[in-house]
Amino acid sequence: MDPDERELTVTNLGAIDPLGLGYIAVEWAIRIIMLVVVPFRRSPEAARGWLLLVFFLPIPALVLYLIIGRPTYPRWRKRRFEAAQDLLARASREIKHSQHCCRPDLPERFLPAALLIERLGQFPTLGSNSVEFLSDYDGMVDRLVADIENAADHVHILMYMFADDLTGGRVVDALLRAAERGVACRVLIDALGSRPWARRLRRRLASGGVEIERALPVTFFQRRSTRVDLRNHRKIVIIDGRCGYIGSQNLIAAEFSPGLVNRELVARTSGPVVLEFQAVFVADWFLETGRVLDSPALFPHHHPRAGAVAQLLPSGPDYPISGAERLIVALVHGARHRITITTPYFIPDEALLKALQTAVLRGVEVKLILSRVADHPLVGLAQRSYYDxxxxxxVAIHLFHDGFLHAKHLTIDDEIAVIGSSNIDIRSFLLNGEASLIIYDRTATAGLQAEQALNIARGERLAPEQWSQRPLLAKTVENVARLLSPLL
Known part of the structure; x- marks a missing residue:
């Protein structure tokens, strides 16, 4: 080597930036450490998504992981949830022991599902319930306002999104009138889902004697703060412990997202199962406020009459076992003839994907009713990657065209109906507090199947040949989004 070339090489080596070397070392240290940490107590799908992000963007991935990497609450909330579990257990015992809430005799084929739900969420099956499905958006608000106007003792609302717009304002006005009559009104809203309206909503309701609290508030540098991605996504209303609402609809205008009209479905119920709604509200109220609601009027007796058998399954990261996911997988495995699932977000884990494929092989007719348009583009891309x-x-895939189908429900054979707030995605399975009403009744299931048939008629069935011919770029983008689906 020429002396001048040797001198130039030595000079270049000496000019290497120590900060650059340190940065590279830090990135590789993060990759190696996360390779060990990420797979621990995490599904292969979730680990894959995190490790992909870590490989390409190690430092941003580490920051994100520290913020939302583990679906766990602070220690103080875990202790409070243990106390809340005692409240749920006590309420469940009271319901079971009531002479008017006796456990019904279920056909043997339903027993495994009913036992699973009870062990996951503590609540038993209860008979003598009536269920009415409400698909008209404004009509549901009309019914709710009318029921609040007739309330005699209390109104409890647990809602992810409660807006101070014209739609939410109608419910606010009804609550204020009820409070003026001496009805105890309590409202629990998710701090993030209702954040744009929370301040005005709290001012209006509190000034009229309505108690209102935020669920899972996120505040920086405060002990009582919680993680931004863990939300209370339940949508439940209880009136006098006798009438209840559960489903997908928030208290907000149907067109709150520009260019999208939300299509929803809510079950208006009456009967003993409303007491299970009540128990969930009482537990969530205690979790957020530390105050126990123990008035006997909250759990009135329901006199026996003809009606459907039903039970409630609450689920979420507070619970040690993922309830919503296990319920759906178990019901799919138990289906004998037909399964119809309606959801706005379909990003299944491996267990559910295999269960649906196996069901078809067993001769079960499987239908998915999904929205053609998506309100979250990345989620929509990831969802489409599963269609092939x-x-x-x-599996038959029906794409709903008439607005954004936000309803969340399923039917199994002609005998079991499920409706609630849970989507078919990792967020609902692991990160959100959800509630699902399970109904063991042919009449109620037929009613839900009629709604499903209407949704199928308002869309088109996806043709395999047509879908397989979409551009290669679209397939590539969808599959990249799928790799990140555990993070969505």
Whole structure:
């Protein structure tokens, strides 16, 4: 080597930036450490998504992981949830022991599902319930306002999004009138879901004697703060412990997202199962306020009459076992003839994907009713990445065209109906507090199937040949989004 070249090489080596070397070392240290940490107590799908992000963007991935990497609450909330579990257990015992809430005799084929739900969420099956499905958006608000106007003792509302717009304002006005009559009104809203309206809502309701609290507030540098991605996504209303609402609809205008009209479904219920709604509200109220609601009027007796058998399944990261996911997988495995699932977000884990494919192989007719338009583009891309293998397996996919189908429900054979707030995605399975009403009744299931048939008629069935011919770029983008689906 020429002396001048040797001198130049030595000079270049000496000019290497120590900060640059340190940065590279830090990135590789993060990759190696996260390779060990991430897979611990995490599904292979979730680990894959995190490790992909870590490989390409190690430092941002580490920051994100420290913020939302583990679906766990602070220690103080875990202790409070243990106390809340005692409240749920006590309420469940009271319901079971009531002479008017006796456990009904279920056909043997329903017993495994009923036992699973009870062990996951503590609540038993209860008979003598009536269920009415409300798909008209404004009509549901009309019914709710009318029920609040007739309330005699209390109104409890647990809502992810409660807006101070014209739609939410109608409910606010009804609550203020009820409070003026001496009805105890309590409202629990998710701090993030209702954040744009929370301040005005609290001012209006509190000034009229309505108690209002925020669930899971996020505040920086305060002990009582919680993680931004863990939300209370339940949508429940209880009136006098006798009438209840559960489903997908928030208290907000149907067109709150520009260009999208939300299509929803809510179950208006009466009967003993409303007491299970009540128990969930009482537990959530205690979790957020530390105050126990123990008035006997909250759990009135329901006199026996003809009606459907039903039970409630609450689920979320507070619970040690993922309830919503296990319920759906178990019901799919138990289906004998037909399964119809309606959801706005379909990003299944491996267990559910295999269960649906296996159901088709067993001769079960499987239908998915999904929205053609998506309100979250990345989620929509990830969802579409599953269509190919589902279509090849024989699953029928129906894309709803008339607005954004935000309803969340399913039917199994002609005998079991499920409706609530839970989507078919990792967020609902692991990160959100959800509630699902399970109904063991042919009449109620037929009613829900009629709603499903209307949704199918307002869309089109996806043709496998047509879907397989979409551009390669679209397939590539969808599959990249799928790799990140555990983070969505």
């Amino acid at each position: 293998e589902l279509l090849r397996a024989g």
